[in-house]
């Protein structure tokens with residue numbers, strides 16, 4: 001063991017469990033690729049101001065959770081705590097948002113960093129797959145994203161998740177509501193921090209998880225009673241479209257989420273088997289973000305799904321993903337000459353697209369067959385001294401145990417045909 005350990009709040013993905021993470025990422029990405037979303041990748045760090053402005057000065061992410069550092073060149077950077085602001089920054093920088101090109105639909109997959117109090121489902125390094133549809137105000141786009149997230153969770157076999165849906169209004173109706181909520185909050189018995197938050201961003205107080213705060217919020221005014229006609233119509237349309245798609249959701253009039261940039265449609269995916277870290281994903285419309293970071297008006301919508309918590313949700317439901325074994329053929333040479341011959345065959349198999357592995361390190365037959373078993377390979381190829389003399393290889397079907405001798409030169413064709 002080395003003297004080093006993974007930093008607090010982080011963990012390593014190791015085989016074979018790491019295959020689950022790949023499968024989850026793939027399951028989330030597949031419906032997106034299938035729906036016109038292109039892959040985007042941005043750096044793991046950005047100018048700290050991008051997040052301060054884009055995510056919001058009053059959010060937990062910016063005030064408490066960001067890893068900020070100064071470079072030798074004097075730049076103030078932050079490890080990305082989320083990827084929506086970076087994606088929008090990249091789209092604006094590359095001018096992808098030309099008229100005629102809208103909406104720009106992209107998806108990403110990658111690490112996020114937040115300095116949080118580590119606990120199950122809450123880490124300092126975690127991973128998200130996200131999707132953003134930039135530059136169009138169309139309820140069908142909000143609906144599309146909710147439907148695609150639902151589809152990927154269902155494809156994974158998840159059942160015990162719920163979709164919470166709300167509208168946060170827009171610049172016309174939200175200020176009126178904000179003032180009403182502020183009035184209400186001023187009359188409550190709240191600690192100083194919370195009162196300060198109520199002045200800067202009162203909606204976020206609704207998101208407070210403490211029971212003593214929630215208790216006092218029972219009669220809080222609700223945004224849905226303040227929505228302007230345009231927001232109301234927009235929200236109805238989103239609800240109708242996802243209902244027509246057979247997606248079940250719950251209206252949650254107190255759902256606000258932690259980022260400042262959301263407008264109108266807001267949603268969260270929660271899983272009931274995860275205890276207090278129940279949010280597996282979330283997102284919504286962020287019509288004002290582009291202007292906040294110096295771009296033109298680009299109404300947009302997106303979500304980010306947490307890969308770590310999705311894996312925990314699978315475990316909570318006892319779902320074993322059907323992950324096909326990576327290796328189809330495992331070669332076991334016995335002796336020097338056999339090693340050279342089989343190594344060449346393995347190389348040829350791989351070139352032909354057959355997943356093959358090899359017994360390295362001069363293992364004896366017994367240890368090598370154990371390794372073949374562990375690899376999950378369907379077939380083992382065993383080449384011993386007698387076989388060499390006969391010009392054959394023993395092809396063993398690892399499922400049935402059946403063994404047949406085949407000519408050395410027929411190996412590749414035979415395996416290709418057996419594996420389809």
Ligand code: ATP
Nearest residue numbers: 121122123126258279280281282304305306308309
């Ligand atoms: P929470 O309310 O649990 O703090 P959040 O609102 O901060 O979640 P988002 O910023 O919406 O989360 O991120 C989207 C998803 O990313 C979450 O639903 C969750 O699955 C995942 N996520 C967020 N923070 C963490 C973390 N510290 N560790 C693991 N996953 C996380």
Ligand code: MG
Nearest residue numbers: 060061114258
């Ligand atoms: Mg959080």
